Amino acid sequence: MKIPSLVLFLAICSAAYATQCNVNPVNVPKQWITMSRGCRDSVRRQIQMEVSASIQYLAMGAHFSKDSINRPGFANLFFEASKEERQHAMKLIEYLLMRGELTNNLTSLIAVRAPERKTWSSGQEALEDALKMETEVTKAIRTVIVNCENDRSAGPGQDDNDYHLVDYLTGEFLEEQYKGQRDLAGKASTLKKMMDRHSALGEFIFDKKLLGIDI
Amino acid sequence: MTSGPKYSDTRCGKEIDDSRASSVCKGCTFDGLPAIFSFNIIILLSPYYASNCIMKVIALAVSCLLALSAVSAETCFNDVSMDCGQASNSLGLPSCNAIYGHFSRQGNVANEMQAYANLHMRRSYEYLLSAAYYNNYQTNRLGFSKLFQKLSDETWDKTIELIKHITKRGGSMDFARRSVQETVTRNSTIELQELESLAHALDTQKEIAERAFYIHQEATRNNHKTHDAEIAQYLEEEFIEDHADTIRNLAGHTSDLKQFIVQNDGNDLSIALYLFDEYLQKTV
């Protein structure tokens, strides 16, 4: 037990103080860091939500890649969506960094958990599930906006209304959400019409269309 | 045998309404070898049959021959022959899948591949947090941040590649799977100093590389129970080669930093870390 506790001790010390291997931490003025705690915490939760969405989309990609399902077009669509969700998480992280955040509590920012759902009965169901998921994400972004727009718990020197973040979330994130939702809803409608009388063929053709193959 | 019941299966071809064809087929299935010969003669003598029908009856006849000659019942072809011959609304075809060799059947190569994908996913998000940490205003080491971002991107891409490969081999992805090699979960601290963070990354890359060795060993080991040449060569080509480079680079970085720390009584350290970060910014 001695050695691990020594390592832990050193690790704790090295985080706060200089050792022979690193330079002393310095302090620069912090008045410019004005995000309120409530706003910052909502953005942190949103980052976790984007990560969870990226993993859920991975599960969808995995499902449609299976030999028994064989829908490479759908699989591609969902793998790409997964990458996008990861990029959304990265964009929000970058934003917090710009505002002077993420100097501590990094480890608890992201938890990687297994996705909730693993199978879908059809491409149609998956598209509708994705649409539902995006609707929830949109709602969550709106909650972040509300929390950052009017944070009554904001301390002195903090933004009770974080204009810039609210603008960023509204202009960039909500815009992308609404475009993405429209795209998914359009795909779901087209597929549903194709499935009406020829479900097996309809999904097959739609899948190839997603791959960019005209048949 | 002469009444020729209407043969119908929409999945296997067009409807056959021919007394001889179906009776021959039945003969083949139930009465044994002699009927096959008579059936072959019928085909030779009767170009009159619709090609679709002939194809199907040939398939049935061949499958009958196969069933007689070989004991192995677990083939896709047999499944098709048996199930299509039955006038039911469902096709099971359990052997019509992408699984061959021992993958997903025996041993733990398939499980370990799932766990390997999960390992990449978790490490990728840890690297992403390290990249974030080195990009905050206090640490402000953009080169270190870039290094971790690259590691995160690479392990993320490999996560997707592994999932695709697992499904290529007829498996499915289990996001809860852990490797039998994983005894204790490492608690990863993100907020580390420069040399510590490189040391941590070096250890992580070795973990990933050694896991590939382990799966490779399972896929090539001598008892043939889990031998899988395809997985072995996939790991070699897509993972093992790159691992050596990444590990060597990180080890080289730690050697450089070590020199800066010990020489000149440590007086070079703050400038050395600054310059080394600049170097990383230009070279990563």
Ligand SMILES: [Fe+2]
């Ligand atoms: Fe998103």
